[in-house]
Amino acid sequence: MRKVTVPIDMASEQKTILGIFSKRQLIYLVTGGAILYAYIPTVFQFFSNLFVGFILSVISAIPILAAVFILGFLKKQKLHLNYDKYFLIKIGYKNQIGIWRKGSKPKDWMVNK
Structure with a gap:
C-alpha cells in the first residue's frame, strides 16, 4: 500500500475568514x-x-482584551487544546466524579433508610 504525505495540516482548525481567523476566533473577536x-x-x-x-478606558479594556486573546488565540501546547475547550473540560470534570461501584446491587450504606 502506498503512503502519500498530505501537504497541509488536517488536524488544526481551518482559517476560513480571509485565511487569518477561524470562525471560533471571529466569534470571540x-x-x-x-x-x-x-x-x-x-x-x-x-x-x-x-x-x-x-x-481609564484603556485600563478597563485590558481584562476583556486579555480574555479574548487567551480564549481565542492561545493553545495549551501540552494537551494540544485551545484554552476555551480546555476550560470547558475542566468545568465539566466535577460532574464526572462520583461514587462508582461494581455490580447492580447497591451496598448497605448507599441505600437511604
Whole structure:
C-alpha cells in the first residue's frame, strides 16, 4: 500500500475568514468588541478630563482584551487544546466524579433508610 504525505495540516482548525481567523476566533473577536463598545463610552463619560477618561478606558479594556486573546488565540501546547475547550473540560470534570461501584446491587450504606 502506498503512503502519500498530505501537504497541509488536517488536524488544526481551518482559517476560513480571509485565511487569518477561524470562525471560533471571529466569534470571540466580535463578542469582545461588542462588550467593549457597550461599556467603554460610559467609562469615558464619567470623567470630564479627556486624558483621564482615555487612560481609564484603556485600563478597563485590558481584562476583556486579555480574555479574548487567551480564549481565542492561545493553545495549551501540552494537551494540544485551545484554552476555551480546555476550560470547558475542566468545568465539566466535577460532574464526572462520583461514587462508582461494581455490580447492580447497591451496598448497605448507599441505600437511604
